[in-house]
Amino acid sequence: MRKYKRAIIFGLAILLLAVVLLSASIGPVKIPIPVIMKMLLHNFGIYTNTSGWQAAQESILFQVRLPRVLGAVLVGAALSTAGVLFQGLLRNPMADPYIIGTASGAAFGATLAMLLPLSLVFYGFGLVPIAAFLGALGSVLLVYRLARFGGKAPIVSMLLAGFVISSFLVAIVMLLLTMSDRLGLRIQQVFSFLMGGISVTYWQQVVVLAPLVVLGIIAAMFFAGHLNAFSIGEEGAAYLGIDVEREKMIILGIGSLLTACAVSMGGLIGFVGLIIPHAMRLLLGPDHRLLLPASALAGASFLVIADLLARTLLSPAEIPIGVLTALIGAPFFLYLLRRSRREYAF
Amino acid sequence: MKLLRFFTAILVVCMVGLTACSNTPTPTATTFTDDIGRTVQLNGTPQRIVSLSPSNTEILFALGLGAEVVGTDDYSDYPAEAKTITHVGSAFPSFNIETIVSLKPDLAVAFGYTLPDYVTKLQSLGIPVVVLAPKDVNGVINDITLIGKITGATSEAKTLTTSMQNSLNTVESTIKGVTHPRVLWEFDGTDPGNPWVAGPGSFNDALITLAGGQDVGAGGPTSSWQMNSEEVINADPQIIILDDYQYGVTTESVQQRPGWSTIIAVENGAIYPITDSNLTDRPGPRVIDGLELLAQMIHPELFK
Amino acid sequence: MHSKTNDLLVGDASFSYGDGFALNHINLFVPDGQMVGLLGPNGSGKTTVLKLAAGVLIPSGGDVKVGGVSLKKLLRRDVAQQIAVVPQELNIPFAYTVEEVVLLGRTPFLRGLAGESKRDSQIVSGVLELTGLMEFRDRYFNELSGGERQKVVLAMALAQEPTILLLDEPTSHLDISHQVEILELLRKLNREKKVTVVAAMHDLNLAALYFERLVLLGLGLVFADGSPDEVITKVIIQKVFSAKVEITRHPKACVPQIVLLPDNLLNINSPL
Numbered sequence: 066m067r068k069y070k071r072a073i074i075f076g077l078a079i080l081l082l083a084v085v086l087l088s089a090s091i092g093p094v095k096i097p098i099p100v101i102m103k104m105l106l107h108n109f110g111i112y113t114n115t116s117g118w119q120a121a122q123e124s125i126l127f128q129v130r131l132p133r134v135l136g137a138v139l140v141g142a143a144l145s146t147a148g149v150l151f152q153g154l155l156r157n158p159m160a161d162p163y164i165i166g167t168a169s170g171a172a173f174g175a176t177l178a179m180l181l182p183l184s185l186v187f188y189g190f191g192l193v194p195i196a197a198f199l200g201a202l203g204s205v206l207l208v209y210r211l212a213r214f215g216g217k218a219p220i221v222s223m224l225l226a227g228f229v230i231s232s233f234l235v236a237i238v239m240l241l242l243t244m245s246d247r248l249g250l251r252i253q254q255v256f257s258f259l260m261g262g263i264s265v266t267y268w269q270q271v272v273v274l275a276p277l278v279v280l281g282i283i284a285a286m287f288f289a290g291h292l293n294a295f296s297i298g299e300e301g302a303a304y305l306g307i308d309v310e311r312e313k314m315i316i317l318g319i320g321s322l323l324t325a326c327a328v329s330m331g332g333l334i335g336f337v338g339l340i341i342p343h344a345m346r347l348l349l350g351p352d353h354r355l356l357l358p359a360s361a362l363a364g365a366s367f368l369v370i371a372d373l374l375a376r377t378l379l380s381p382a383e384i385p386i387g388v389l390t391a392l393i394g395a396p397f398f399l400y401l402l403r404r405s406r407r408e409y410a411f
Numbered sequence: 412m413k414l415l416r417f418f419t420a421i422l423v424v425c426m427v428g429l430t431a432c433s434n435t436p437t438p439t440a441t442t443f444t445d446d447i448g449r450t451v452q453l454n455g456t457p458q459r460i461v462s463l464s465p466s467n468t469e470i471l472f473a474l475g476l477g478a479e480v481v482g483t484d485d486y487s488d489y490p491a492e493a494k495t496i497t498h499v500g501s502a503f504p505s506f507n508i509e510t511i512v513s514l515k516p517d518l519a520v521a522f523g524y525t526l527p528d529y530v531t532k533l534q535s536l537g538i539p540v541v542v543l544a545p546k547d548v549n550g551v552i553n554d555i556t557l558i559g560k561i562t563g564a565t566s567e568a569k570t571l572t573t574s575m576q577n578s579l580n581t582v583e584s585t586i587k588g589v590t591h592p593r594v595l596w597e598f599d600g601t602d603p604g605n606p607w608v609a610g611p612g613s614f615n616d617a618l619i620t621l622a623g624g625q626d627v628g629a630g631g632p633t634s635s636w637q638m639n640s641e642e643v644i645n646a647d648p649q650i651i652i653l654d655d656y657q658y659g660v661t662t663e664s665v666q667q668r669p670g671w672s673t674i675i676a677v678e679n680g681a682i683y684p685i686t687d688s689n690l691t692d693r694p695g696p697r698v699i700d701g702l703e704l705l706a707q708m709i710h711p712e713l714f715k
Numbered sequence: 716m717h718s719k720t721n722d723l724l725v726g727d728a729s730f731s732y733g734d735g736f737a738l739n740h741i742n743l744f745v746p747d748g749q750m751v752g753l754l755g756p757n758g759s760g761k762t763t764v765l766k767l768a769a770g771v772l773i774p775s776g777g778d779v780k781v782g783g784v785s786l787k788k789l790l791r792r793d794v795a796q797q798i799a800v801v802p803q804e805l806n807i808p809f810a811y812t813v814e815e816v817v818l819l820g821r822t823p824f825l826r827g828l829a830g831e832s833k834r835d836s837q838i839v840s841g842v843l844e845l846t847g848l849m850e851f852r853d854r855y856f857n858e859l860s861g862g863e864r865q866k867v868v869l870a871m872a873l874a875q876e877p878t879i880l881l882l883d884e885p886t887s888h889l890d891i892s893h894q895v896e897i898l899e900l901l902r903k904l905n906r907e908k909k910v911t912v913v914a915a916m917h918d919l920n921l922a923a924l925y926f927e928r929l930v931l932l933g934l935g936l937v938f939a940d941g942s943p944d945e946v947i948t949k950v951i952i953q954k955v956f957s958a959k960v961e962i963t964r965h966p967k968a969c970v971p972q973i974v975l976l977p978d979n980l981l982n983i984n985s986p987l
Binding site for chain 2: 093128132133179183243257262264265268382
Binding site: 156157158286287289290291293294296297298300301303304305306307308346350351352354 | 769771790791792793794795796799800802805806807808809810811815816819820822823825827828830872875
């Protein structure tokens with residue numbers, strides 16, 4: 066069983082690498098994969114021959130394409146991991162990373178930022194992504210506080226509080242929009258954010274968020290065994306020696322942080338956090354020790370492909386990535402459900 | 412069967428008769444066709460006009476009709492006198508029909524993006540509505556002529572349109588035969604990786620062409636769309652026009668965008684912020700000023 | 716940290732859910748290796764007592780100690796390494812196999828990113844063998860019958876290698892054969908492995924047959940505590956369960972058995 070696990074993870078990692086190289090090679094300026102390899106090796110000082118490519122290709126690859134593709138990797142991995150965490154903790158295969166208010170919080174923060182005439186850049190992040198990040202986290206904190214009673218935060222209360230907060234924030238967003246200047250453009254911008262799109266322009270953004278996402282995923286892995294225990298219920302998990310309230314808070318925190326990182330780079334991309342964990346569970350089983358790393362890798366590959374299609378299918382325009390994740394994901398998932406021998410009982 | 416045919420004939424005759432009757436205009440009414448093909452009927456010269464867009468307000472004032480304007484939309488700010496007139500709301504989010512009606516207008520001048528519901532509503536309340544929807548500078552000139560006819564300010568309209576046409580002709584002849592450089596018109600670059608640009612069918616796209624340029628966003632799907640960084644770099648515009656100065660986007664910030672240093676416009680410093688976007692975004696009489704400004708940016712060697 | 720002996724003491728514990736239900740000054744001392752049946756009508760607090768004993772609920776007054784050490788002083792993890800609980804029902808919304816579920820019993824012993832050790836696997840196999848679940852190991856938990864699922868949950872608890880095993884109505888919802896199977900297994904564990912067993916029981920007759928000591932809860936306190944003969948009497952059953960019964964003797968074992976008296980038989984004198 067252990068050898069089989071390692072092989073799958075290794076295979077998914079190789080797939081991710083291949084998909085990244087593929088995506089980096091495609092665009093209005095074509096850069097063949099061998100050329101990419103040469104440029105990368107040269108960048109790391111291994112390959113000294115500087116002929117074989119044009120300056121334009123190098124500039125586009127390193128300054129524009131790679132940050133974006135790596136952004137897609139991070140967003141895909143973050144959303145999928147968060148999805149696994151929420152589905153495991155809430156014991157609900159229909160949970161997604163936005164379920165307890167991160168989406169509306171992010172939308173609220175982003176809209177507020179779009180309306181303010183401030184121009185701010187922090188490590189490559191503009192006001193909108195920062196506000197989205199803070200909004201997402203703030204919203205979860207609020208939901209948690211609302212649901213907490215007598216030292217415990219029951220899952221049902223959190224779901225209800227999440228719904229209430231979401232509705233409220235969405236209403237405020239609408240109100241802010243109607244009161245704003247240049248409404249037509251604002252609506253376009255908000256819609257663009259809601260539909261999602263990888264918005265990573267500077268390397269600094271990758272440098273800041275990559276460690277957060279990677280650490281978040283590793284931290285999640287520490288709780289893999291306990292997430293398995295959570296699947297028998299909070300009471301059962303307590304019997305198995307888990308400090309339920311404390312770990313619930315930590316796991317939710319990690320999941321929310323990963324989601325916040327994702328929205329600050331890609332807006333509200335739906336489907337990934339719901340379907341990838343689901344699909345991986347159908348293919349590989351519910352053991353979180355395999356499910357977590359597999360979902361992170363698979364989600365990353367999935368989003369890189371989705372981003373590639375988003376920016377090439379209707380070139381020069383872009384299809385909002387949320388539309389693509391749904392269009393690709395839904396039929397594939399349906400196929401998996403029909404072929405699967407593992408059953409769901411709920 | 413014969414009876415049925417008889418009755419059908421009577422019915423047809425009546426219908427024809429009735430429609431013929433209703434088509435007879437009352438003695439002092441005049442009809443016009445507006446920009447979206449609607450027939451507008453007026454009884455006499457309008458004395459109380461409501462303008463539903465800033466460009467319409469400018470046109471009315473330019474024709475010397477400032478005194479007849481009793482209501483404008485919230486964003487009408489030129490000329491300065493327009494700001495003191497009663498506000499009636501705006502296209503987004505809504506007009507206040509009650510306020511409009513309380514002003515007892517005998518003409519409402521709407522714009523292409525005004526929702527049809529408002530037009531229908533105002534018509535049904537007995538207020539004639541003329542909708543202006545110019546696609547380019549010629550459209551604006553035609554609209555000025557139309558308004559002149561409707562309001563009786565035909566000589567003022569003639570003077571204005573002649574002056575505008577002359578300026579337009581001057582620009583056209585100056586750029587005749589010159590190659591059209593590639594121009595990027597940026598509406599909003601707050602997300603530097605995916606700036607909003609002017610696309611096909613937009614007013615700005617038409618202006619660029621008239622000013623002797625070639626809009627790189629013309630290959631996009633809609634009049635305003637997001638062009639990602641890579642596409643911009645690939646299009647390699649020779650001139651970049653920043654219509655987002657008020658959002659804090661500066662020439663320096665554009666020069667620092669990753670990968671943009673290879674763009675010709677950036678290399679040559681041909682990045683021009685628009686300080687008063689009302690000159691280029693408003694399809695009113697000042698659009699000629701906007702055009703001349705644009706022509707200067709695109710062909711500095713031909714215009715001063 | 717482990718205690719020297721494994722006596723369980725629920726000392727003068729009080730608890731209230733705040734909705735009118737309350738347990739007052741419950742005293743229950745279970746010496747190491749005893750097999751105790753916890754009885755009482757629905758709502759009498761059997762489950763609550765078990766949760767207090769497991770440390771999952773904190774008493775508002777009094778204390779719970781294992782081997783003389785208060786549960787408040789122990790980490791949940793440490794408690795779980797000594798005390799295992801078999802809840803009444805277990806609902807698992809994902810497709811875990813029987814083996815994976817039983818493996819969950821090793822959770823209190825697993826550390827960080829490491830997976831299960833060889834020893835963990837051996838323990839799981841041993842437990843599967845003991846509970847007769849070997850042939851089910853790769854079946855999905857959700858596909859099993861009620862009785863089989865109950866055995867799996869018991870196996871999971873046993874994988875914790877507990878010194879004290881608490882069970883909440885382990886035989887309700889089961890067929891007779893399964894009920895007997897589980898109780899025989901408990902008896903075996905108690906006799907051979909010296910596991911202390913405290914089980915909340917619904918069926919008074921089965922409790923009398925398998926448990927050397929019975930504790931009856933009623934009206935918010937310990938109403939009776941002793942051998943089956945001492946606890947299962949006509950008067951006590953009438954008082955606590957509000958039911959009129961006849962007490963007979965089991966034909967083979969020396970324990971009392973309850974025989975119900977439907978209304979139409981109430982006026983006939985009993986031969987006893």
